[in-house]
Amino acid sequence: MNGEFDLNYFREKILKMNKQDFADLMEIDVITLEMWEGDPDNLTMRIYKEIAEKTDYTLEQLFNFKEHVPLPWKLDNKITEKREEVLKKTLENEQSFEEALLEIEQKELEEGFEINVAEVKGYFEELKKIGPLCSNRLRKPLVAFIGASDAGKSSLINVILGTDLLPTAFQPMTAAINYVYHELDKPENIGDENNTVVVRTNHEQLVDISNLENIIETGEHVIAIGRTNLIREYGLNKYNEEINEENNQGLTYIFTFIDAPILTGLAFIDTPGISANEKDNQTALKAYQYADVTIYLSQMSSFLREEDMIFIKQIIDSSSREFDQDGRVPFNNLLFVGSHADSVGNSDISEIFNRAVARFLNVQTSTYFAKFGPTYNQETFRKRFYASDIKDPRLSQPFKQAFIAMMENILSVKIRQSRLVQKKAIEEMIKTGKKIEEHLTARINFPATKESLKKYKFQQIEEELLRLSNTKKEVSIRDFHNAYAKIFAINSIEELIKKKEFKNNQEDKKQLLILLQNMVDEKLQGILKENSADFSSKMDGSIKKFNDFFNSENFDFTNFFIKSSTDVATSLGIYGAFSILFGSLGNLGGYLILMQTAGFLSSVGLYGGTVSGTATAISAIGGPLTLGLALIIFSGLVVFNIFGDGWMRKYAKQLVKQFEKLGVEQKYSMEIIRYWDDTAKITAEAIKKVEEEYAQHQKETAQIIQAEIPFLRDLVQLVESVKVAEDEKIL
Numbered sequence: 215m216n217g218e219f220d221l222n223y224f225r226e227k228i229l230k231m232n233k234q235d236f237a238d239l240m241e242i243d244v245i246t247l248e249m250w251e252g253d254p255d256n257l258t259m260r261i262y263k264e265i266a267e268k269t270d271y272t273l274e275q276l277f278n279f280k281e282h283v284p285l286p287w288k289l290d291n292k293i294t295e296k297r298e299e300v301l302k303k304t305l306e307n308e309q310s311f312e313e314a315l316l317e318i319e320q321k322e323l324e325e326g327f328e329i330n331v332a333e334v335k336g337y338f339e340e341l342k343k344i345g346p347l348c349s350n351r352l353r354k355p356l357v358a359f360i361g362a363s364d365a366g367k368s369s370l371i372n373v374i375l376g377t378d379l380l381p382t383a384f385q386p387m388t389a390a391i392n393y394v395y396h397e398l399d400k401p402e403n404i405g406d407e408n409n410t411v412v413v414r415t416n417h418e419q420l421v422d423i424s425n426l427e428n429i430i431e432t433g434e435h436v437i438a439i440g441r442t443n444l445i446r447e448y449g450l451n452k453y454n455e456e457i458n459e460e461n462n463q464g465l466t467y468i469f470t471f472i473d474a475p476i477l478t479g480l481a482f483i484d485t486p487g488i489s490a491n492e493k494d495n496q497t498a499l500k501a502y503q504y505a506d507v508t509i510y511l512s513q514m515s516s517f518l519r520e521e522d523m524i525f526i527k528q529i530i531d532s533s534s535r536e537f538d539q540d541g542r543v544p545f546n547n548l549l550f551v552g553s554h555a556d557s558v559g560n561s562d563i564s565e566i567f568n569r570a571v572a573r574f575l576n577v578q579t580s581t582y583f584a585k586f587g588p589t590y591n592q593e594t595f596r597k598r599f600y601a602s603d604i605k606d607p608r609l610s611q612p613f614k615q616a617f618i619a620m621m622e623n624i625l626s627v628k629i630r631q632s633r634l635v636q637k638k639a640i641e642e643m644i645k646t647g648k649k650i651e652e653h654l655t656a657r658i659n660f661p662a663t664k665e666s667l668k669k670y671k672f673q674q675i676e677e678e679l680l681r682l683s684n685t686k687k688e689v690s691i692r693d694f695h696n697a698y699a700k701i702f703a704i705n706s707i708e709e710l711i712k713k714k715e716f717k718n719n720q721e722d723k724k725q726l727l728i729l730l731q732n733m734v735d736e737k738l739q740g741i742l743k744e745n746s747a748d749f750s751s752k753m754d755g756s757i758k759k760f761n762d763f764f765n766s767e768n769f770d771f772t773n774f775f776i777k778s779s780t781d782v783a784t785s786l787g788i789y790g791a792f793s794i795l796f797g798s799l800g801n802l803g804g805y806l807i808l809m810q811t812a813g814f815l816s817s818v819g820l821y822g823g824t825v826s827g828t829a830t831a832i833s834a835i836g837g838p839l840t841l842g843l844a845l846i847i848f849s850g851l852v853v854f855n856i857f858g859d860g861w862m863r864k865y866a867k868q869l870v871k872q873f874e875k876l877g878v879e880q881k882y883s884m885e886i887i888r889y890w891d892d893t894a895k896i897t898a899e900a901i902k903k904v905e906e907e908y909a910q911h912q913k914e915t916a917q918i919i920q921a922e923i924p925f926l927r928d929l930v931q932l933v934e935s936v937k938v939a940e941d942e943k944i945l
Contacts, residue, residue, distance in 0.1 A: 219254065219257070219262070219277050220254075221250055221251045221265075222251045224276070231608075233247055239608060240265070240268055269607065270607040285376060286377075286475050287373075287476045287614060288475040288476055289478065289479040289480070289621060289622055289625070290618075293626060294479035296629060297625050297628070297629055300352060300632060301349065304349050304632065307345075308345030308346070308349060311932075311936065312345065315341060315342060315932065318925070318929065318932065319338070322925055329925070330914070330918045331654065331918060331919055332914075333653065333654065334650065334654075334925065337647060337926065340646075341643065341929060341932075344643060347635055347636075348639070351628055351635050352629070353424075354395070354399070354481045355479075355507055355624050355628065356480070356504065357482050357483065357621070358482075358485060358507065358508050358509070359371060359485060360508055360509070360525065360529070361487065361510055361512055361522075362512065362519075362522070363488075364513060365511035365553050366511060366513070366554060366602075366604070367485070367511050369553075370509075370511065370551070370553065370604065372604075373610075374476060374617075375472070375477070376474060377474065379442060379470065379472060380392065380394075380445065390448065390465075390467065391467050391485060392445065392470065393423065393467065393469045393470070393483055394470050394472065394477065394481060394484065395423060395469065395481045396474065396477035396478055397409065397471045397472055398478075402427075403427060403431060404430065404471075408439050408440055409441060409442065409471045410438075410440055410445065410469065410471075411438075411439050411468070412436070412439075412444050412448045412449075413426075413435050413436055413466070413468075413469070414435055414437045415464065416464060421467045437466075442472070448468060449466065449468050479625055483505055488521070506534070506537075506547060507547045507549075507620070508529055508549075509551060510522075510525070510549070511552075512551070513552070513553055513557075514553060514554055514557055514558050515557045515558060517570050518573065518574065520721075520724040520725065520727075523573070523574050523577060524731075526550070527578070527732065533547060535587075537627050539627070541588070541589040542589070544586070544587070544589050544591075544594040544595075545590070545598045546620060546624075547624065548598055549599075549600060549613070549616060549617060549620065551599075551613060552566065552567065552599070553602050555601035555603040555606070560609070563601045563609075567599040570599070571592060571595060575592060576725060576729070577725050577726075577728040577729035577732060578729070579733060579736050600612055601613065640933060640936055644930060647933065648930060651926055651930070654926070657914070658916045658919055671763065672901055672905045675756060675757075675901060676901040678756055679756060680897060680898065682749060683791075683890050683893045684890070686745045686746075686748065686893075687889075689745055690742060690745045690890065691883055691886050691887070693741045693745075694737070694738060694886060695879070697737045698734065701733050701737065704863065707726075707869060708863050710730075711726060711862045711865075714726070714729070718856065718861045718865075723865070724853060726869075727869070730873075738882055738885070741886075742889060745791075749791050749893070750791070757771065769908055769911050771904065774904045774908075775900055775904050778899075778904050779792055779897070779900035780792075782899040782903065783896050786895070788892040788895065788896065790889050790892035790893030790894075790895075790896055791889070791890070791893040792893065792896055851872055851873075854868050856868070
């Protein structure tokens with residue numbers, strides 16, 4: 215064809231489309247198409263460009279009919295450039311702010327000044343952390359691809375990137391957590407010639423782009439540094455099976471940095487296939503927890519099996535709502551994709567999705583979506599389903615458009631959030647600084663008494679709060695036992711089968727198992743939330759009472775208790791009824807930010823807690839308490855064949871026996887006990903830390919305080935100067 219373009223040939227032989235389908239693709243009528251094909255002079259350059267864009271060809275390919283290589287996906291340059299611009303300015307201002315802090319500190323040190331007052335020292339340390347708060351919000355969104363091993367996750371990522379970077383096959387291939395970033399994000403200490411790093415560490419240690427440079431620097435967990443061939447060498451099941459015996463708790467992380475257009479605005483996480491084995495399940499969940507966006511893939515020919523539904527529920531339950539624009543676009547960081555869409559008829563795709571949504575909702579409680587908000591319902595959930603096929607770009611086009619629109623929205627939200635976080639942080643730090651100065655001035659005017667430590671007061675509040683925690687534990691166990699007995703009454707299960715119109719077949723029986731599991735899980739969450747709310751209310755009363763007492767010593771008991779409980783929970787990795795201090799960032803990815811800035815968040819009231827009030831706000835449940843427990847139980851259940859009339863009652867009896875054999879009630883009861891024991895442990899350790907703070911407080915003298923107030927005022931003035939320049943700077 216050498217430089218000429220035959221539209222009829224291109225449509226029939228290359229695209230294999232009839233006239234109507236191609237006309238629909240181009241959004242024209244068939245008459246116009248026939249006119250184009252009948253007389254090539256009707257085809258202008260604008261039309262050629264439109265054909266190329268709609269069919270994912272370049273103009274060169276149209277005129278030379280080279281092998282079709284789909285173009286890599288791109289985000290709107292304006293959005294990605296804006297994020298880079300804001301991030302650059304943010305980092306510059308962070309550096310400027312840090313240098314100003316250092317200058318103030320250096321000036322004082324030269325004059326022989328030492329920070330001895332705990333409140334001033336703590337305030338100074340917290341000021342060092344407010345910069346990263348904003349830049350963390352601007353980090354590239356992480357997109358996790360989750361699904362069974364045959365769902366085509368790696369293949370889809372390759373299509374989006376426009377490369378064959380990730381290994382693919384019709385068997386479980388990926389066994390590592392693969393991070394894919396743009397080459398400009400590469401840490402300098404990888405080396406100019408290298409673009410891939412392999413890290414191996416335990417499940418407890420978080421590994422991501424934020425600490426990769428330090429990991430490389432120490433070399434402690436680095437397995438290899440080189441080119442992209444390391445992905446196949448270390449990222450497949452074969453490698454991980456070989457090292458599995460040596461380190462069963464280990465995880466392999468692979469970071470790759472390449473030049474792909476879409477990576478200017480986001481990064482990908484490719485995960486092992488779920489349901490392949492328990493180890494891959496846990497690895498996939500580990501990767502997902504720190505993602506901003508989840509793309510869940512399932513083969514269209516067997517779309518959303520029972521095992522998929524368990525994972526999807528966990529993902530929805532723990533997913534952030536921060537990108538949903540106040541509920542106007544529900545589930546706006548989730549997409550569910552039917553891969554290999556060419557295996558079913560185009561007219562069947564919508565019906566497959568409708569049936570999948572119906573099956574999912576059939577095993578949920580009637581109020582499942584309502585707990586997220588009034589706009590979350592079956593219709594909005596269904597809108598998140600799309601088809602994809604790596605061989606047929608027409609089938610993937612709606613998904614491509616939805617994916618790009620979603621990511622551009624998320625980037626816009628992140629830019630806005632960074633400004634809001636900055637504004638709130640500055641306002642709160644100014645208030646906090648002035649509040650500290652008021653307290654210190656009061657201590658100068660009314661020096662702390664020399665009376666011995668009020669040990670009996672600390673012992674009194676510890677006993678009071680531990681009694682409260684133990685009471686809530688007993689009530690929670692009792693309430694759960696009663697609820698469990700109702701759910702697993704033979705008559706109740708039989709009525710449930712009738713209500714849901716389950717049939718005597720394998721698929722319906724599996725759905726019944728999932729529904730029962732979800733009912734138990736939701737009941738447990740509800741019981742813990744209700745009892746945690748009551749615990750919160752009573753704890754607030756106790757804290758207020760003791761705060762009033764210690765205020766006579768110019769000691770802010772409430773603030774120290776909130777900060778201490780936050781520090782203790784973070785260091786021990788347990789949360790109990792204090793979960794809201796950790797879940798209020800919106801998603802599990804927020805834990806990373808919180809762990810870096812826990813003291814700041816609790817002390818300035820940015821995400822729970824206040825400087826001097828009593829609203830400890832611990833009543834909500836943060837994070838999926840029983841994450842993974844449902845899968846463990848589900849995997850141990852067996853679907854029995856029951857023949858003849860009266861199968862419902864017989865099967866209900868068999869189910870009850872199975873759940874008893876697996877010790878389901880006992881396993882959940884242990885979760886309840888652990889939950890409240892964690893609460894008690896945090897409480898006891900927090901009181902101990904507060905008592906230590908009080909001892910230090912009593913040792914401070916009015917003379918030391920007087921010497922440090924000018925330093926504190928310099929710090930507050932520095933923060934105020936940032937606020938004055940708010941329109942010009944983004945801290």
